[in-house]
Structures are given as C-alpha cells and as structure tokens.
Amino acid sequence: MDNAENTSPAAAIDPEHWVDEHGDALYRYALIRLRDPERAEDIVQETFAAALKAREYFAGRSSERTWLIGILKRKIIDTYRKRWREVPATELAAGVEEDQIVQSLFDERGHWQQRYGPSSWADPSAAIKEEQFFEVLNGCLGALPGRLADAFTLREIDNIPSNEICQILGITPTNLWAMLHRARVRLRQCMEAKWFGREGDGKP
C-alpha cells in the first residue's frame, strides 16, 4: 500500500487514504443532516464506493473533499426522499403535539406570553467563538422533532429553495411553511436560552 506521504496522483485516489483523510468530515456532514449515526456510516461508505467507481471523472478542478461532499449531498437528498415517502400519512399529520409547544408561547389571543417574548440579544457577532457556538447550535437543532429538523435543515442549513424542498419531501408549500415556522420558533427560543440570552432574565 502507498504510504500517506506519497503525493503522486495514484496515492491521492487511494481509497484507504480517502477514509483517513475525509472519513470524519463526511461522517459529520451526514450526521448533522440525518441525525442517525448508523445511516451516516452507511452513506459515507456508499459515497466512497460511488467515488471509487467514478474516480476517472474527478478532474481535480475542485478539491477532493469538495468532490466527495458533492456525491454525499446527492445521497443525503435521496435519503430524505425515501424517508418521507415511507412515512404514513397519519404520522405526517401528527403535527398537533409539536404545535402545543409553539402554542404555549402565546396567550389565548395569540400574543406572546410576557415571559416567552423574544428578548434583545447580546451582540450576535460575539458568536465568533465558532466552535462553541456550533456546539450549542447543534444541540438546539438536535432538540427539534425529526420532521421539523428535516425541513429546517434543507431550508436553512443547505439553503435549498422552498419549491425544491416540497418536491423532495412530497409536501405542499403550506405544509412546509408551517413546519419552518415551528422550527424557527423553537430554535430561536432554544438559542436565546442557551447562547444569546442575557443572564438572569429568568428565561427558560
């Protein structure tokens, strides 16, 4: 086997080297989006296998990692597609319980409950401590119910247009907007409590 120091093109596309070099990043990329460690491992393996088959098409125009992530991205979208096709319609309609939490932030007239109303955030640019910030954000994303997290991830993490998301998930725009609203309300609440909020103002 080529050793890692060997930088000849042959070594650059050595699959063992790939796993050591890009395995962790690809795995995290998949885990952030699918939130399922087993599925993330499988999809990384599938990505490497697909890359192996297609390696003559890798022209080195982009970095190797960018190329691999491009393959992974398409596989992740396919996973979403399948995941949502397999959901029974009853479960899709079960947004009721999720709604309770959002609902509880408002009073019976639909105004913010005083104690849950958005407070002014400490300087958001303080979020430059990127690593810690990402850790907290990841925690708040992980607290979203799975369906909401899927929709939110496609829209806000991967920046995919709404109409494409509706196609991928097989839902109507009205459905998508309702889910994104709930996800944003929950995430905002969580980030205010865990990062942006001022200390001691009694927010949950």
Place this chain on the structure above:
Amino acid sequence: MTNCRQSSELSSQSLDRKLSIRQWLALHIHIGLCPFCKRFGQHIAILRGFCNRFGERAHEHDFMTGMSDEAKQRIKQALKTRN
C-alpha cells in the same frame, strides 16, 4: 388585526417566499407596534446566517466526534474488495 402568532408566521414565511402586499403591510404595521415581533424577525434572520455558516463549516470542526475506528476499518475493507 394581526396577532403575534400570525405575525411570527408571516415573518417566517417572508424568508421563504414573497408576501402579498396585504400580508407585507399587516406584518410591518404589527412589527412597528410590537417590539417582541420585531425582535423575532431579526432573530430568525440572524439564525439563518449562522445556520448557513454551520452547514458550510461545522463538519470541519472537532466538536462532534468523527467516525469510529471500527467503521473506518469496515469501510476500508469494503472498498478494497471493490477496488
């Protein structure tokens, strides 16, 4: 009159589509009067920016553990037989 819940829905939707003139007006009249909803709109826009950055870069960071060594070995083995 638009309440806070409806206004937060419009705020959220304005990040995903163009609101009708009527909706846009309803949102902005409400926001002009309601500091909570004004902040809500600002916060979800700020979070959008951070989420974007998270999507681009979070996998390069070590705050999440990477793949287990067993998984890596397994994948290497699988690739070797295919290669």
